[in-house]
Amino acid sequence: MLQVAFIRENRADVIKRLEKRNLDASQMIDDVITLDEERRELQTKLDNTLAESNSISKEIGNLFKSGKAAEANVLKEKTTQLKEDSKALGEQLNAKAEALNNLLYKIPNVPHESVPNGNSDEDNEEIFIEGDIPKLHDGALPHWELAKKYDIIDFELGNKITGAGFPVYKGKGARLQRALIAYFLDKNTAAGYTEYQLPHLVNEASGFGTGQLPDKEGQMYHVGEDNLYLIPTAEVPGTNIFRDELLSENDLPIGITGYTPCFRREAGSYGAHVRGLNRLHQFDKVEIIRVEHPDNSYKAFEGMIDHVKNILKELKLPYRILRLCGGDVTFASALTYDFEVFSTAQDRWLEISSVSNFETFQANRLKLRFKNKDGKTQLCHTLNGSSLALPRVLAGILENYQTKDGIKIPEVLIPYTGFDKI
RNA sequence: GGAGAAAUGGCAGAGUGGUCGAAUGCGGCAGUCUUGAAAACUGUUGAGGGUCACACCUCCGGGGGUUCGAAUCCCUCUUUCUCCGCCA
Incomplete structure (x- = not known):
């Protein structure tokens, strides 16, 4: 399959070259780019959520070690919401990535410049x-x-x-x-x-x-x-x-x-x-x-x-x-x-x-x-x-x-x- | 088919709840030395996402779960090895 980064950076060229296959790929290519953008956006959100809960977990560990169990338990409650968020974001992200992949599977390779035009x-x-x-x-x-x-x-x-x-x-x-x-x-x-x-x-x-x-x-x-x-x-x-x-x-x-x-x-x-x-x-x-x-x-x-x-x-x-x-x-x-x-x-x-x-x-x-x-x-x-x-x-x-x-x-x-x- | 053990970076191999993306060795890369090479020594070295660059996130066979926190505990699947049985 084609690489997303390549599609993103060569949008017009990819579409033009796929026309040699008598394929109007412009819709698919645009969908790829959009799905990829959405995917990255979700990824960033998820990453930030995970980063926050990671740092809280570390803090909890330190608090327990220094015997401050009460403070640790307060922090624990904070992670509940984060967990829910990251679970939901993870599911959305997977769905997006799958949709992107399924689309990429459908796009054929870009023909070499020497490939002649033709139908059959x-x-x-x-x-x-x-x-x-x-x-x-x-x-x-x-x-x-x-x-x-x-x-x-x-x-x-x-x-x-x-x-x-x-x-x-x-x-x-x-x-x-x-x-x-x-x-x-x-x-x-x-x-x-x-x-x-x-x-x-x-x-x-x-x-x-x-x-x-x-x-x-x-x-x-x-x-x-x-x-x-x-x-x-x-x-x-x-x-x-x-x-x-x-x-x-x-x-x-x-x-x-x-x-x-x-x-x-x-x-x-x-x-x-x-x-x-x-x-x-x-x-x-x-x-x-x-x-x-x-x-x-x-x-x-x-x-x-x-x-x-x-x-x-x-x-x-x-x-x-x-x-x-x-x-x-x-x-x-x-x-x-x-x-x-x-x-x-x-x-x-x-x-x-x-x-x-x-x-x-x-x-x-x-x-x-x-x-x-x-x-x-x-x-x-x-x-x-x-x-x-x-x-x-x-x-x-x-x-x-x-x-x-x-x-x-x-x-x-x-x-x-x-x-x-x- | 039956019983047991295991799966960790390019490879080998430690690690049994937080300080672990992970010791050590080999290999790779760069350098010192050398006319050059080898050896020796020094440094460096996992992959993917993300960013102008950082930050940050994910990955210890696959999937799911417990936990504030999992390479580490539990479930499940797959694969490999050892022994037994069968066999070209």
């Missing part, structure tokens, strides 16, 4: 494109047909065991999944990221920390009995490592990577565009997460982009990079670049990675701070990106690498798969 994914800006789109033989198939033809992914079996959106990978399909995970992790660790194995269920506090709660509660699977959530992305456990942390400046930058399955309810998405691997309830992803000094976060962002580019280049997949427009950039993000791979047999682009800089938006919620050179505490910047999400990369490989007599395996993956053709 159609307004995203293509900033880079690379790789040759292969000419496929006649009768080239979309990946769900290929999966059946070569018996490497069984969607119906997943339906039987669990339900739609939980595919079963078999034989070379399963091995290819494992190969991709290992390959991605190796690339990430070679780039300096520390590998983590993270929990696949998280508690409520973690859900709030990265902002899935309270808003996107319906998108996560919830384990009611223990009040835990299945992670929709490794970002959640990975970033919550740093919840309530006060780092030293020397600790930065931090880069971690981890493979996890991801679970998404995807309530409300149906139709032809979700066929096959295009949209699943459970899928695999290797994530990269960075904690950065604010001065360095955009440089780090570029570094992450280059890193993902390098992987796609090695896989020899045709891809493009989009700078998301104000209408499409996610709630917590200031700047997001999406990577899309061209799926030749479907004749469409598939999103395979999304790299974002959240600046201090997540860190403010997480209370992730560092002590700067002057000894002051300051919020860190957080960033994350997929490196990479498996299913659509797999779709891209199957479709782009298909030949009349089998699917070739990208060269860099052969050491991981142990075979060069499906």
